[in-house]
Amino acid sequence: MLVPGLLFYLIFRYGPMFGLAIAFKDYSPFLGVLKSPWAGLKHFEKFFSNADVWRLTFNTLRLGVLQLVIEFPLTIAFAVILNEVQNMRCKKAYQTISYLPSFLSLVIICSIFKDLFSVDGVINQMIVQLGGNVIHFNGDPKFYLFIYILSDLWGGLGSGAIVYLAALSGVDQNLYEAAKLDGCSRIKMIRYISIPSIMPTIVTMFLLRVGNIIRITPDKTLLFYNDLTLETADIIGSYVYRVGITNKSYSFGSAVGLLESALAAVILIAANKICERATGSSLW
Amino acid sequence: MFDLVIHLILIIISVCVAYPILHVTAIAFSDRYAIMANEVSIFPKGFTLESFTYILEQGKVFRAFGNSVFYTVLGVFINVAMTVIMAYPLSKTDLVGRSVLMKMILFTMFFSGGTIPTYLVVKELHLLDTVWSLVLPNAVWTMDLIVMISFYQSIPGSLYEAAYLDGASEFQIVRKVAIPLSKASIASIALFYFMGHWNSYFLPMLYLFDQKKYPLQLVLRSMLLESSGTTSGASVLAETALTPTGVKNATIVLIMIPVLLVYPFAQ
């Protein structure tokens, strides 16, 4: 039964793996992977020779960890809350509305948020109403992470919750019935039934996400940052992008990508071990 | 009391989420001057369908829409079938070589050859410029596979045992036991795959050459650039004064509509 699936992985995922060599060569699309000259660790060295490489790594990790620590629990909480709604029609309505932002492209989301936090945007208008001074959110490094994560939440709560909602729907209703008979409060039911029942899902999702604290795609960063917030906002991916503008080098991008992936894999392996010890579930 | 709090929280979240969406939709229905002067909030000002007619007047939009529907339906079907068929065996902890297989699969989540090597593989298989290049190379998303596996693992083993005792074959078990029980998770991954195909731009851009095969995203984006002044669109628009923002938002609304129709079913 596994045959078609494994075939797929072999052909389309392992087939192109020869491309990993690109990181170690001076790749030219014309010469191809085989004929491009070897470059050894040159590109890796180049990456580390950049004076800011540690700041970039720090920024990336900081963003990744914040994302994990803030967004992950909140998504679960949202799913749980949604699950508690008794009225089916209300529930569907909330769920549909929360999912709407997934239709918007990143560009739109970023322009919405920049607009929201601009000096004459809605947020500042409220601040002024309450007697405060206008804050330049968009140009202030202190608020950059806040806005970034807020936009993540805004766009991701709905879609992130889907998996947990599906898991929650599979929980045996009898458990709730029994608990009700025992006089359990709703909150207690959440704590002792809902969450433990979906713990395997939570662990799985956590492990799937944990590797990404270092592998952040720069699309959002590139749209959100500006010269004033650059030093706080710049992550590995956005730096590689800027380098690529003046000097398009597949090899350089590939090398950095390889570094990120390796680090992410290491993090995952560690996390998997910890989860195994702590909760008994793991990915392999 | 508890219910009240729940509803309150959800309403606040819903309003926060819905406001910008309504704003975007309102712009799509507003007239160009109002948009330029930023007078639109959540209701259209100077209600007009001109942004939409501008887009729909182009015949290629309908063809692209049909293409998108075809790719998405075919894609999701293959995706779900492949994912389910892989997840079931892998969920059995007693499977021979499971640990090795899982590690191999997870490895691909981190390390991949890259865009161009994958393109080369697709080319060697003569899949370029065909619908198969859009649905085969990403037939399974490892992330969704893992989710599916964890779902199957949560199905009590006793149900399987009962089926074995009845003399059922593995395939029958999948059909009659596993799938019905995991409808919710199948629906979720189907939705993810659906969104992935419907919104995809990069892969069709890369693999397709025949402009008649372009899906909706590709066509709409090309119209955006047309109308935003990167070529001569700007002067056309200067005369007709159709602000790109209106058209841009109309494309979003157009892309949204089919998904809005599908989503409730997925629930």
Added chain:
Amino acid sequence: MRNKNLAKVIAPALAASLVLGACSSADSSTAPAKESPAAESAESAAEESAETENISEAADEEGNGWLVEEETTITMSFGSNYEFDENTWIFQKIKERTGIQVEPIVYPSESKDEKASAVIASGALPDIMFWSLSETEINEYGEQGAFANVLDYVDVMPNFKALILDDADMNEIYQTYTTESGKNYQIPIYRLNRDINHGNLYRADVFEELGIAPWTDTEGFYNALVALKEAYPDSYPLATSNGKKSLERWMSEFGINNADVAYDYDKQEWYIGCTSNAFKEYLDFFQKLYTEGLMDPEFLDSTVDTYNEAFLNNEAFVCNEWIGRMSALDNAAKENDANTTFSLEFGYPIGTGHYEELPQLEFWGNAVANNENTEVSMKLIDWLYSDEGSEIMTIGVEGENFEWDESGTAVYPELEGSTINIGLLEEKYGMWIEGAYLHPDRRSCYFAFTEKEQAAQDLVKELGNSKDNPKVDVAAEDTADYNLLITGLTDELSVFRANYITNASYGDAQWEEFVNKVTAEYGEKLLSMLNK
């Protein structure tokens, strides 16, 4: 030569609006005869007869004016958002006139670079690629054998030779792209640019109303903004649609053509632009504007939408933008209120008093593949440089899809009712394929200016332009390091510039620190690579 990114933005911005060819006689260009219409037609007549010579030569052999003996197919790739196939009007014409059947391969404009790279990697190189790669990539792959050395084919390219190689100035520019091995793979676009595309624009009606004289220098500019702020205290008179780009254009007005590495034509050496006194002057000026509330506080995040809104709501009155915005906004304002006095006009540069010149030759990533079809491809390229190719690619075929009217403008009967611009021509006839209009005909709609735009062109010709950098020439083995340093330097100066302008407390001390840091970290290394 600017980096490709800037060209990518300018090029599309160029490709808009209606522009009229240079008709004024007093001209600072090196070939004075070229500008006046009489001389121009004389020149083209001369060229034409040279070409007809070639054609009649060929005609003697083939009897139909074709460039090839029998019909040949050439694959041609380019980026476009419109649909093409072998029977698109332009390709029919090409087949008719040259005997070459073009098989088009179209990439979506937005992602043509990635697509082109994938196609090259797969080994399926098209015979001709237009607007697909950067010049550096072309040179790189060319050296590896992908592309043909244009200089080897000069014998079959008389028009190219006449336009570019035989013209001293053009040739000088062209040869800067020749590789160390003496080969040149580039196929540039000849004289695409008008005299000016961007400049300082202002609300002429508001200026008149408030009795402000349009500025002619920096001081006047400042005073105008102050007066505007007084009259409209809630406004920020100076707005941008893309803060960074506007800042860079103002930088060139202050005499710094590139903030990273700039060339001093007097001293004949390179220097680091952002360490010059001109840069400090520029920073101080904009810091003043920002601190006094004369400039949009969120200029770094501004977009076309915020810009439009500001101008249409009397929240801004001055900007540095693409000249087409004059008609765009004028029309938008009239839409809303037919009696409005809204009027944008083109103003003087500030700083040193010059706008920067636009390149005579544009290098947009055109190249011919090195294969069995190379000679035929080169002939087709040459045809595109010829007068016949130039007219067909950018205006059309007289009597077939256009007619001349009394004022010398091309009129298109089939497109009556629509505004003629190059996008429409591309959509309907396949003309103006990006990168393929190697020799735009000056009578085409692209050079048809509105009155205000013509005024802009005239003003700029009067003032003269400042010179752009020559092409950077760094040894091949240094290129990678050089580019990394440039990226680092650009980041550093962008951050400093933004902080200096927005922060009134920045002054001489921070400036000293910045200059020292930049010189130590980047300056010495970069200049040693350039000033060898």
